[in-house]
Amino acid sequence: MNNPSPPPSNIARLRAALARPRSLFTQMVFLLVAAVLVAKLGSWTASLDEKAAAVRRTHVEEMLQRVAGTARIVSTLPPEYREGVLKAIASSNTRYTLDDASLLPHDLQPRNAADRAIWDKLAAAANVPADQVLFKTWIKAENATPGIIQNPWAALAPVGMGMKFSIRLPDGQWLNAINRRTVQPDIWSDVATGSVLTSLIMVALVAFYISRRMSRPLRALADGADRLGRGESVAPLPNNVGPEEVRRATQAFNAMGERIRRFVDDRTRMLAAVSHDLRTPITNLRLRVELLEEGETKARMLETLDELRSTVEAALAFSREEVGEEAVKADLATLVESVCDDFADTGQPVFFVQAPRLPLVCRTNSLRRAVRNLVENAVAYGGVARVSMVRRGHEVEITIADEGPGIPDGEVERVFQPFVRLEASRNRRTGGVGLGLSIARSVARGHGGDVRLRNRPAGGLDAIIILPVQTEPEPAAPGPQRRAA
Numbered sequence: 001m002n003n004p005s006p007p008p009s010n011i012a013r014l015r016a017a018l019a020r021p022r023s024l025f026t027q028m029v030f031l032l033v034a035a036v037l038v039a040k041l042g043s044w045t046a047s048l049d050e051k052a053a054a055v056r057r058t059h060v061e062e063m064l065q066r067v068a069g070t071a072r073i074v075s076t077l078p079p080e081y082r083e084g085v086l087k088a089i090a091s092s093n094t095r096y097t098l099d100d101a102s103l104l105p106h107d108l109q110p111r112n113a114a115d116r117a118i119w120d121k122l123a124a125a126a127n128v129p130a131d132q133v134l135f136k137t138w139i140k141a142e143n144a145t146p147g148i149i150q151n152p153w154a155a156l157a158p159v160g161m162g163m164k165f166s167i168r169l170p171d172g173q174w175l176n177a178i179n180r181r182t183v184q185p186d187i188w189s190d191v192a193t194g195s196v197l198t199s200l201i202m203v204a205l206v207a208f209y210i211s212r213r214m215s216r217p218l219r220a221l222a223d224g225a226d227r228l229g230r231g232e233s234v235a236p237l238p239n240n241v242g243p244e245e246v247r248r249a250t251q252a253f254n255a256m257g258e259r260i261r262r263f264v265d266d267r268t269r270m271l272a273a274v275s276h277d278l279r280t281p282i283t284n285l286r287l288r289v290e291l292l293e294e295g296e297t298k299a300r301m302l303e304t305l306d307e308l309r310s311t312v313e314a315a316l317a318f319s320r321e322e323v324g325e326e327a328v329k330a331d332l333a334t335l336v337e338s339v340c341d342d343f344a345d346t347g348q349p350v351f352f353v354q355a356p357r358l359p360l361v362c363r364t365n366s367l368r369r370a371v372r373n374l375v376e377n378a379v380a381y382g383g384v385a386r387v388s389m390v391r392r393g394h395e396v397e398i399t400i401a402d403e404g405p406g407i408p409d410g411e412v413e414r415v416f417q418p419f420v421r422l423e424a425s426r427n428r429r430t431g432g433v434g435l436g437l438s439i440a441r442s443v444a445r446g447h448g449g450d451v452r453l454r455n456r457p458a459g460g461l462d463a464i465i466i467l468p469v470q471t472e473p474e475p476a477a478p479g480p481q482r483r484a485a
Contacts, residue, residue, distance in 0.1 A: 068125030
């Protein structure tokens with residue numbers, strides 16, 4: 001026999017939650033982190049133009065200082081050395097010339113206050129009067145036709161910039177400079193990365209705390225409701241944790257659970273009391289009938305009394321099993337197999353298909369009775385009972401198959417009603433009191449499942465008990481069919 005498979009680790013559960021965030025905890029963390037990312041992306045996008053303009057201003061300031069310094073150096077050199085120095089200073093992006101005329105027209109004026117400030121800085125850095133300098137800059141993108149909607153991402157593209165400088169030297173010559181350069185905006189930095197990561201970590205921690213504070217009582221509430229639906233005894237949940245809405249839901253659940261338990265206990269006790277009280281008058285009636293003369297009337301009366309006694313005994317046995325029975329963890333395959341073994345020990349044609357172990361929290365006596373009722377029906381009306389068990393996802397199906405005539409499609413649901421027996425396919429003398437299917441369905445639904453009947457096309461009837469499964473079964477391949485016991 002194989003050992004049960006270990007429960008999934010915390011890492012496996014975390015991976016599953018990240019792959020498919022269905023819980024409140026993972027959804028809240030994902031939503032808050034996504035909100036921070038969107039907000040950061042929006043603010044970063046809005047600042048792209050400003051950052052690109054700052055990069056261009058920095059480039060202009062750098063060239064301004066370089067050209068002004070070149071003008072100061074050249075003005076102190078003898079004329080025969082100036083050309084050589086300018087060739088040495090020149091670069092692939094910047095070209096210097098000494099001319100008798102300026103490169104820019106003399107009537108050129110600053111376009112705005114920012115240009116005026118650059119002109120003044122250039123004059124001060126070159127140590128010449130303000131009317132002795134000329135400056136012009138242009139950006140390739142400024143000549144493009146603007147669109148209806150401005151694209152902020154355009155600031156990420158490299159920008160072609162050009163600048164022209166004309167500075168008059170003390171001897172009357174003009175130092176002309178032309179700079180053409182493609183500027184790549186540096187719009188991201190390590191500081192920005194650190195800011196985003198710090199924001200995400202802080203938000204994730206806050207989201208973790210809030211979501212855990214909210215999801216823990218909700219998870220306890222869901223587990224309690226599931227256990228209550230399976231008929232287990234659930235202690236009142238703590239109603240002093242979590243937000244006000246969660247506390248109110250917990251209080252309502254506790255009150256509902258108490259009312260349901262009280263209602264079920266009262267109903268079961270009433271059924272037991274009525275069944276118990278009916279045994280005495282039935283016994284008295286049987287004694288009186290025994291005093292009658294032998295004949296057909298006496299025989300029918302005794303048969304009716306026996307049927308009535310069987311009904312009362314069945315109801316009393318069911319109520320005894322229901323009252324006070326607590327749900328425990330048991331192996332479902334072993335439980336079903338033991339029921340089949342009991343029938344096989346008496347020589348009845350009951351067969352069980354080997355199935356893997358499946359731990360299940362259930363009320364063993366009630367579930368055993370449900371399986372026994374369906375097996376009895378299969379043997380009585382189908383001649384044989386073949387019992388198999390298979391798990392499908394979070395449910396397990398116990399199928400009891402017979403080889404009888406089946407049930408008309410229109411009567412499939414009606415036979416679950418108490419004391420209903422179909423005369424066409426069910427023998428009244430051997431068919432019990434008509435409570436077997438009703439009790440089986442009541443037990444299955446008390447465990448959160450159901451019982452369904454299905455006619456097979458080739459003949460025969462399948463009675464299927466469907467139960468929810470909350471634990472992992474032992475991995476084992478189904479074995480061959482064998483006769484129980």
